[in-house]
Amino acid sequence: MRDVRVLKTALVQQRFYGSKEATNAKTVESIAEAAKKGAALVVLQELHQTEYFCQCEDTRFFDYAAEFEKDIEYWSRVAAEHRVVLVTSLFEERAPGLYHNTAVVFESDGSVAGRYRKMHIPDDPGFYEKFYFTPGDLGFEPVDTSVGRLGVLVCWDQWYPEAARIMTLKGAEVLIYPTAIGWLECPADRRDELCEKENTPEERQKMLEAWIAVQRGHAVANGVPVLTVNRVGFEKDPSGQLGGIRFWGHSFAFSPQGEMLAVAEEEETILRVDLDLKAGAEVRKIWPFLRDRRIDAYEDLRQRYCGR
Numbered sequence: 001m002r003d004v005r006v007l008k009t010a011l012v013q014q015r016f017y018g019s020k021e022a023t024n025a026k027t028v029e030s031i032a033e034a035a036k037k038g039a040a041l042v043v044l045q046e047l048h049q050t051e052y053f054c055q056c057e058d059t060r061f062f063d064y065a066a067e068f069e070k071d072i073e074y075w076s077r078v079a080a081e082h083r084v085v086l087v088t089s090l091f092e093e094r095a096p097g098l099y100h101n102t103a104v105v106f107e108s109d110g111s112v113a114g115r116y117r118k119m120h121i122p123d124d125p126g127f128y129e130k131f132y133f134t135p136g137d138l139g140f141e142p143v144d145t146s147v148g149r150l151g152v153l154v155c156w157d158q159w160y161p162e163a164a165r166i167m168t169l170k171g172a173e174v175l176i177y178p179t180a181i182g183w184l185e186c187p188a189d190r191r192d193e194l195c196e197k198e199n200t201p202e203e204r205q206k207m208l209e210a211w212i213a214v215q216r217g218h219a220v221a222n223g224v225p226v227l228t229v230n231r232v233g234f235e236k237d238p239s240g241q242l243g244g245i246r247f248w249g250h251s252f253a254f255s256p257q258g259e260m261l262a263v264a265e266e267e268e269t270i271l272r273v274d275l276d277l278k279a280g281a282e283v284r285k286i287w288p289f290l291r292d293r294r295i296d297a298y299e300d301l302r303q304r305y306c307g308r
Helices: 020-036 059-082 155-159 161-169 193-198 201-222 279-286
Strands: 006-013 041-044 085-095 098-106 112-117 143-145 148-152 174-179 182-185 226-230 232-236 244-248 252-254 260-263 269-276
Touching: 006 020, 006 226, 020 041, 020 059, 020 269, 041 174, 041 226, 059 085, 059 098, 085 148, 085 174, 098 148, 112 143, 148 161, 155 174, 155 201, 161 174, 161 201, 174 201, 201 226, 201 252, 226 269, 252 269, 260 269
Parallel strands: 006 041, 041 085, 148 174, 174 226
Antiparallel strands: 006 269, 085 098, 098 112, 143 148, 182 244, 226 252, 232 244, 252 260
């Protein structure tokens, strides 16, 4: 009989509750509920303590990063109290003028198992992250925990197969993506071409399906499960230039063969899934993609572009 190692996991998909204190309180309630029902690994969404402040460029939001060390102490206590391995997503002030979008992973005893600084930083309407975050410098390094070796990446990293591959090559048993993504909504007095195009039902569905598809591909191409947790709810653009973002939720889990193990809708939920961490080894016997890689022929991947 094949060896099976089951990891009971919970993805906390929620909205912003108007303040850090209220949002954290709700998150802790969800962690407690997940732990009570047997979860050993709990994953939170990107920048889960606050609103998604990157909709505009405003220096006042840098103040959120000033409590990074206090945030670590807070979530350390939560992980230890509920005896779960906890994946958080925090705003890190490394030095004046130097900030990171940082995932901190806590062991079930509250100790810091490791951290990952977001490597790929977007700069698009409503997602002005380059204003706030310096690209990570810790590389693509999995985090060893009592529940397994976790390949933690963050949001925009989802679109890059190179990141998923490197995590896998370094032994990640599961790829994890805390995320904040949704549809831009136009203010009532703005009806330009960009707003109109991105707000048609057809375009929204294309965006959602592309987001799901690329991550399903990471699971299949690497023979590892993928966990993604996204926020929900509408958050108004503080600058008033855009209407805001309606986060589409749809947190999910894929198996190493691309099977959809669990998926949420657009409401708050705790998405529970049991991961078979041994399944990837069996899949790779059938689909030995790592064996057949032409590592002698991939030098061009180090170039920005290979045309003129």
